[in-house]
Amino acid sequence: MALTLVTGGTGHLGQDIVHRLVRDGHRVRVFARSPGTRSDVEWAIGDLATGAGLREALQGVDMVINAATYSPIARRGGVRPVDFFRSPSAVDVEGTERLLSLCQDVSVQHFLHVSIVGLESATLPYARVKLAGERLVRASATPWSVVRAMPFYYLLDSMLSNLAWLPVWPVPTTLFNPVDTSDVADHVVTCAFDGERGERAEIGGPQDISLVALAGQYRDARGLSRKILPLALSQAKAQGMGFVVSRGVRGRLSWADWLRRRYPATRDAA
Incomplete structure (x- = not known):
């Protein structure tokens, strides 16, 4: 049976991808800095940023799903001034380059x-x-x-939680369509095994929603009393910050439904 290596397999998206691969009967090896708890996958220990353990992890692998990334904003759940000036490249550039080179050496098929x-x-x-x-x-x-995928709900949840202490939330009015990792994982696994190659359909959430409406739904789901201050944002600035509406495949889980799952106790109390 073919073997699939998943990098970033312990992250939010990576875990969803691994779950679907195992569910569908695929052999899975996860490349991570430390082993996880799943016993139905192989664990290859190493570090994409340094290359440690990578060659060994690729032995016998037919397909690689590269879901690894290093985003300081995502890790801390918020933006700092430094994020406007630099971002580490050891995983996403040097690590990807190293991974591609080794994939060619061992004749990875996809x-x-x-x-x-x-x-x-x-x-x-x-x-x-x-x-x-x-x-x-x-x-x-x-x-x-x-x-390509739109920003994930869990990241927006994390970023908004860091604003929760403010009495007023300044929020741009721009539209975009964030998505849940479960829907992205479904799309990724489909693309992995449908026999096609190249640039695939990008995926976003089912709903085009303004950041103001998104923040309002989050506030209400948390049972908070906060004023939202809409801020006009030019299209160029919105695109520069990554706020776009995707073209292609649409996920099924809405932001509102995701919030109901994430904060059921708050909703029931209301």
């Missing part, structure tokens, strides 16, 4: 890379790093696919 919608217009350093890594994939001799 390299599926998870990326982000709207990178060409985005100006944040993390987006530039992601675009550089994606371009390496597109130039690779290994058969590849690129799946």
Whole structure:
């Protein structure tokens, strides 16, 4: 049976991808800095940022799903001034380049890379790093696919939670369509095994929603009493910050339904 290696397999999206692969009967090896709790996958221990353990992890692998990334904003759940000036590239650029080179050495048959919608217009350093890594994939001799996704609900939840202490939330009015990792994982696994290659349909959430409405739904789901201050944002600035509406596949889980699952106790108390 073919063996699939998942990098980033312990992250939010990676866990969803691994779950679907195992559910569908695929052999799975997860590349991570430390082993997880699942006993129905193989664990390959190493670090994409340094390359430690990577060659060994690729032995016997037919397909790689590269869901690994390093976003300081996502890790801390908020933006700091430094994020407008630099973002680490050891995982997303150097790590991707190293991974692609080793994939070619061992004749991996398919390299599926998870990326982000709207990178060409985005100006944040993390987006530039992601675009550089994606371009390496597109130039690779290994058969590849690129799946771009919109921002994830869990990240928005984390960022909004860091605003919860403020009595007034300044929020742009721009539209976008964030998505849940479960829907992205479904799309990624479909693209991994449908026999097609190259640039695949990008995926976003089912609903085009303004950040103001999104923040309002979050506030209500948390049972908070906060004033939301709408801020006008030009299209160019919105795109520069990654706020776009995706074209392609739409997920099924709405932001409102995700919030109901995330905060059931708050909803029931209300």
